[in-house]
Amino acid sequence: MKIIFAGTPEFAVPALAALIAAGHEIVMVLTQPDRPAGRGMKLKPSPVKVLAEQHALTVFQPESLKPLDVQQQIAATNADVMVVAAYGLIIPTTVLNMPVHGCYNIHASLLPRWRGAAPIHRSILAGDAETGVTIMEVVPALDAGAMVNKGIVPIGATDTTQSLHDALAKIGADLMVQAMRDLEVHGTLPSTPQDETLVTYAHKLEKAEAAIDWQKSATQISRQIRAFNPFPVAQTKFKGEVCRIWMATEQSAVEKPTTATSGEVISVQGSLLVACGQGVLNIAELQAPGGKRMNAQAFIQGHHLKAGDLFCSE
Secondary structure, eight states, X not given: OEEEEEEOSGGGHHHHHHHHHTTOEEEEEEOOOOEEETTTTEEEOOHXXXXXXXXXXXXXXXXXXXXXXXXXXXXXXXXXXXXXXSOOSOOOHHHHTSSTTOEEEEESSOTTTTEESOHHHHHHHTTOSEEEEEEEEOOSSTTOSOEEEEEEEEOOTTOOHHHHHHHHHHHHXXXXXXHHHHHHHHSSOOOBOOOGGGOOEEOOOOGGGGBOOTTSBHHHHHHHHHHXXXXXXXXXXXXXXXXXXXXXEEOTTSOOOXXXXXXXXXXXXXXXXXXXXXXXXXXXXXXXXXXXXXXXXXXXXXXXOOTTOBEEOO
């Protein structure tokens, strides 16, 4: 089929690659304009643009899809369908109606749970047992379209936003290829409306959420640390300096000493164990200011960490 692909970050790359491999004609790739990045703030193309150019595809990078001339260029492709994966720009209804078979999106949650900007982070923070991908029709309302199919991924005790992101991107690509195959054969995709009574919203992350409050439980803090890996990374204060924590899990086999203060190191023997408001946290990977990410034992040795030292909320 003749497909317009709209996507920008790494999450969208497997889907574009899979559609190319499946033999579809990608008549246009919509992706956000190159943005300044790195220390030199040089313009950097999106991961989707990089892949599209490797395959000599037509790339279109408007700042907005609202101008008439932009819409005319999209209409001129005479596309059968549009596929969207984390594009990042609002798609006007006029554009949604251009392809013969409409527009379908890869959304990284099990809709109607976690509509919105940060579904993977929010699923971990909330302690969800599972997450997944939903292929859905794109409608003007945010992530409100009818659902075509889903793929489920369990959330493990050591899963991070990064690990789930990678798994969901792959599953989303496979599901979209399957959906496009069905659409090509049958000319339509059966769909199920979302139950509006079950809707939750995955609000955009705020930087303030990265600060660890050691009065919280070890379960909550572990979720926070894993949800904020790889960005913006959970942080705490250690000896007056900001320390970033990349990986930690609840240590359910160890009881918190009754005399321990929240944030107090209770053991550095074999594991870095820290008392929380409730329970004990096992920190596996952390980073000092200006330093590299390192495992707990290397950090303990390099910073002369000992039982009784404190991680502080402020």
